Structures are given as structure tokens and as C-alpha cells.
Amino acid sequence: MNTKASSFRKNHQLHLMLIPGLLLVFIFNYAPIFGIVIAFQDFNPIIGFKQMRWNGFENFQYILSLPDFMPALRNTVVISVMKIVAGLTVPILAALLLNEARNVLFKRSVQTIIYMPHFFSWVILGGIIIDILSPSQGIVNKMLGLFGAEPIAFLSSNEWFRPIMVITDQWKEFGFGTIIYLAALTAIDPGLYEAAIVDGAGRWRQTWHVTLPGIRPIVVLMAILSLGGILNGGFDQIFNLYNPLVYETGDILDTLLYRIGIEEAQYSVATAIGLVKSIVSFILIGLGYYLAYKFANYRIF
């Protein structure tokens, strides 16, 4: 049929449009996936991929024998879980407060300020954090000094390192995190509030019985989706703030992988760590999307 032929000719253009994008993802996303084979080899960059000696799971056994591996795994999970919990409470509380603000100009100004840190990189924010937390000159220790406290080396202290990571992570992201909850809050049917008022509910009861149930689906969704990042822990942030003194509590899988892979150039070992991490993350993300689809009817595309 004539129309079919012309539609084929036009679809031909659609394929054509996709070529540059496909080329890029094949080279930079799919080719590295095949490169994962070096996790099962004793890879030497000078010899290249082909004449490699296969060594089965030796690299994986080697990882387990590394004294740094188990602490890094533990730190990653602990820091991630702390961040996820903070990320599900602080932004929601802030969104609830913002939602109650009556003065539009004031509300806008607060939003403008709290969204801003999100757009700075961890290099810039890291520089600021290192400065304000400096034991000798930093403003935080100067202020603590007014109360007679001894200076604390926050970024070199195994007691303080994790809390500082969670707090500074919230500093960067809580404002941005409110956006999605504010959108959910404005989507609540105003009729529900009117009905609650007719039933004699005060402000608190409206919040408890209308507002919170209204945003529950999105909270559940965000919680499920955050599971996929449990082995991340925040490389950019930690890499820019940690030092050997806090490896014990602050070294995460990605920072360990960086030191082994880039600094020590043990390509095969680092790839093996990355592979384990990718597989676990893939399963968690897949599971997360499945659960999100099932319970919140959420689809990414």
C-alpha cells in the first residue's frame, strides 16, 4: 500500500536520527560492559585484552582477603542508610513547613536559598566545608570556642566523620528534595481539607489525616527508589573530604575501588569490585522499579 510505503520511508528517518546517540552509547556504555571480562583475567595494560591469562575467580577471592574490603563495605551501607533516612525526613519536614507559609514572597526567597547548594559541586562545597571545619581557623570551632569547647578536628575524627557526611549531604540536597514533596502537596484535593474542616478537624488533624496520607505514595516511592543507591554512599562528597585518618569509618567501596584501580593500577581487581557492586545495584534498582510499579504504579517511561 502506498501509505505504508511512505510511512516506511519516513520511519527510515527516525532510525537515522538515532544513529549518533546509538553510536555514543555503544562505544561509551556498552563496550565497557564487555570490558568487564578483565575481572576474570590477570589483566596487564601493556599486553592488551586478547592474550590475557584467565584466572577464574581469583580476583574475587583476592578482594575478600583485602583488609580494607569489609570495612569499606560496612561503611558504604551504614553511610547510605543514614543518608537515606535523613533524606526521607528532612526534606519532608521542610516541605510541610514551606507548604504552610502564607507569604508568597517569603516562601519564594526561602526556596531560592535552600535550592542553591544543590547546584554547586562537591569540590566547591568540599572547599567550603574544609574551611569552616578547620580546627585552627574555621568558624565552627571558633563558635564552639565561645562556649569553652576544645577545637575538634571534625574531618579527621572517626567519631565525627559519618555524621558530618550526613549533615553536609543534607545541606546540599534537602532543599532540592523538597521540590518533589511540594509538588505532591499541591496535588492534594482541596475538597479533602474542606470535608475535614466540616467534620471539625483542626490544623493538626488536617495535617495528620489529609496531608500525610496524601503524600504517602510519593514517600513510599522515594524510599523504594533510594534502595538502588545503597552501595554508593556518595563518592564525590567522601573523596573530597576524607583522608587516611578516617578510612576506618569513611572509606567506601567507590573510594577503595578508585585507590586500587587508578592509584595502584590493579585494573582487574578494581573491575571485579565494580562488577560485584554493579550487579548488586542492578538487582536492587530492578527490584525497586518493580516494587514501585506494583505499589505506586510508577513507570519511568
Place this chain on the structure above:
Amino acid sequence: MHLISRPYRMFLVFNSVVLAFLALLCLFPIINVLAVSFSSSSAADAGEVVLWPVGFTLKSYDFVLQGGEFNTAFLYSLLRVALGVPIGAVITMLIAYPLSKESHAFPQRTLYVWIFVFTMLFNGGLIPTFLIIKEVQLLNTIWALVLPGAVSVFNVLLMLNFFRGLPKELEDASLIDGASHFRTLWSVYLPISLPSLATILLFTLVGHWNSWFDGMIYMNHVDKYPLATYLQSILNLTAIPQTNLTLEQAILLKSVSSRTARAAQIFVAAFPILLVYPFLQKYFVKGLVIGSVKG
């Protein structure tokens, strides 16, 4: 008329106070370090600066902008943005347009969507990606910073969802008039998607400006570091590196301390972000909400 009860009025006051406190808490570290960057080195080193410069001076900025590695890196970052942003935008439009078609009109759509979305779910990891970039001879070239991230599936999905919200008649009318798909994308879709495109351009710009890790692993000399990477490389040093200083800098070194100089470097690096922030703010909320909680 609404009657505002006394407890509610008190709540509103309390609410405003808490919100104002939160906002100030966010700003405080930034303002403190900004004040340090404008302070004299002696005041800064003695820890006297709080929210206002002590012994106001521009010497630290003089020092930073006097040339040398910092400037080279700044220019390299500009080059990166100038290449990366347009390339990213064109690629995004070219992917989003075909994928926004319905499956019955473009049967291979689903397969293509999966090819792109899969890259969000699984990747080769740091080392295999590094080795591929090396294999295709991109190490130490600007393309190592531009091409690997040129396809942003997040941006594609954002654009795709926008295209899907447009009336189908637009495309039909254009194709019946004999326009090609390229022509339709360029003359019909592009003009009406400018706000979404602006969102993507700004996201990409900020992304390129802020990226530092790729510069660190793909470039093996400071000459080719983008600004974020250069800043990262000197952030953890206790003193400003004294090699490669220009003569003016060597003289200025007497009146700046490593603390004030670093503070100035941080804000010079942050300045472009601050510059685009008002525009960013105008677009990202809408873009983000469309992209994530559509329908």
C-alpha cells in the same frame, strides 16, 4: 472571610522563624567563606572573620586571576561547556523525537528505549570505561570530557515526555504537508519546546562546569585540567603550590594566605553557577516535575 485563630497565628510566626533559620543555616557557610576571601590574610589566619570581611582587600582575587594554572583551567572549562552543551542538546533532541512516537507508528521504539534506559541501570564501571576511552585514543583530549556523557538518558526522558504531551495533529499536519521528520523536528517541535530545551541546556551546562572526576582520570597533565578538576587537586593541599606562579603572583603571595587564596578560588569557580542560577531556578522546578511525576 477566614478567621485566623490565635494558636494558628502563633504557628505561622513559629513556621516563619524556623524557615528563616533553615535558610540562614544554608547560607551561613557560604557567606563566611566569601567574607574570608575578601579579608586580609592576617585576619583570616587569626580566624576573626564571621559574616563580613575583616580588613577588606581584593588581593586574593588579584592573586587568583593573575594568570597561571588557574586561568588555563578556567579557559579549558569554558571550551568544555562550549562544546558539550550544544552537542548534548542536539543529541538529546535527536533521540527524544523518534522515541516519543507511539509504538504502532514506530514499532522498533520499545527496543531503542530499552537500549538507552539500560545504560541507566548497568554500566561497565570505572576501569573498563577508562580502558575504552584509552583504546579509542581520547585520553588527554577535550573529547574525553564531552563525548562519554553526551547522551543523558535523564534529559532524553524529560524531552520525550514533553514531546508526548504535544498534540498529535502538529506532526500529522507537518508530515502531510510533505515535510521530513528532520524538518518537522526543526521547524515544528523545536520552536515550541524552547522552555524544556532551556531546562536541558542549563542542566547540561551546570553538569559540565561541575564535573571534575573525568578530568582527573582522563587527563594526565594539569594543563588539560578543567577548572573543577584543578580546584579539586589543590583543595586538600595545606599550602598554595608555589611552582608555576607568575611574577605578579609571587609578589602578591606575601599579602595573601593560602586560606584567603583558596576561598577566592572557590568563589571564582562558583561564580558561573551563581550567574546562571536565576535562570536555572526559573526552569528546573517545572522541568523536574514534568519529568518525574508526570500524569
